Amino acid sequence: MKRFTTASATVAAAIVLAGCGSGTAPGTSGAATSAPAASARTPATSSAPAGHNSADTMFVQMMLPHHEQALEMSGIMLAKQDLDPQIKQLAEDITAAQGPEIEKMEGWLQGWGEAGTSGGHQMGGGHGMDGLVSTEDLDKLRAAQGSEAARLYLTHMTAHHEGAIKMAREEVSNGSNPEVVALAKEVVADQQAEIRKMKELLAGL
Template sequence: MKHTFLARARVPALALVVAVSLAACTGGGSDDGSGHDMAGMSGASPSTEDPSGSASEAGAADVMFAQMMVPHHEQAIEMADALLAKDGTSPELVDLAERIKAAQGPEIETLTGWLEAWGAEPAADGHAGMGDGTGDGMMTADDMQALDDAQGADAERLFLEQMVVHHEGAVEMAQAEVSDGEDADAVAMAQAIVDTQTDEIQQMKELLGSR
């Protein structure tokens, strides 16, 4: 009877040892065989991160928006530089050209960063994106040459006429992103473009009316 009692007493102790051993193997995360803790990995899905570290929810509309807007912005900056290089440009137009550059330069960097983070094809360079009459507002090579060659009041008028068309194309592209985009940051940038460039279109039309 004594031996039977001792055998029964050992059973709970043995169970405790097994339980502790199992806890040591499974508790606090499992090992994937390479020494890396796999805790918290269950049910996790990979996500793309943008340069600021926030998870991206980019879709096809977001990628197209970024790919198209980069060369569009690059051409706007080229147009602004062409005007700023001329002598005697009115202060109103100098201010407008500088504001366009200040707004669109950083947006190009952000858009390019998003494309990299999304694993998407980079945008075409500005010259590859020259206008082809498809309604995106892009100037053709001949348009750009005409602006380069113009001087004085003719240059100011031509810049305003061209930039109104250019902005209208950008607003249309941005409105499509606001409607169809999935990435919250890209949609927010698109809405800012709509608001800013709509105001600038109105200003440019008023300046044209006074000439």
């Protein structure tokens, strides 16, 4: 009788476990189904708003064409013959600094699923990109030689940097993404130093 009771208990335990298993499986399955849904919602609800805000997006979208034009102007200068070594070094430094920054910003926009504005400088007012040089002034820079080219380059690039600094300061004040804010701070520090150098070079022309 004791043997029968033990066997019965074993069977009962197995039934209970089986019942728990069948009851848990849907629950587990449901948890497994809802977990991915929760993680899928995370990027939409926290990654986008918490990862970056509209100020971050605007800064990157505007700074991309701004940087591209700086590279364009520097490329124009580097293509000239008998370029002053100090001007050449400045143009090379700007290219070396802003080229990688363009790649970084393009990566951010892609990761955020935001549209970029690179490729066209969008001249004219209303875009908030202070310091951009007009097509006419770019043509004058291409045609100029010697000290006249240096003067145009330094004058335009100084104004260009001042516009970038203004946008960067707005990002520092209003942005939320730590990487973007850090880049904005670098822009302010680096381009302020370059402005001081360009003003010294202008004074010597």
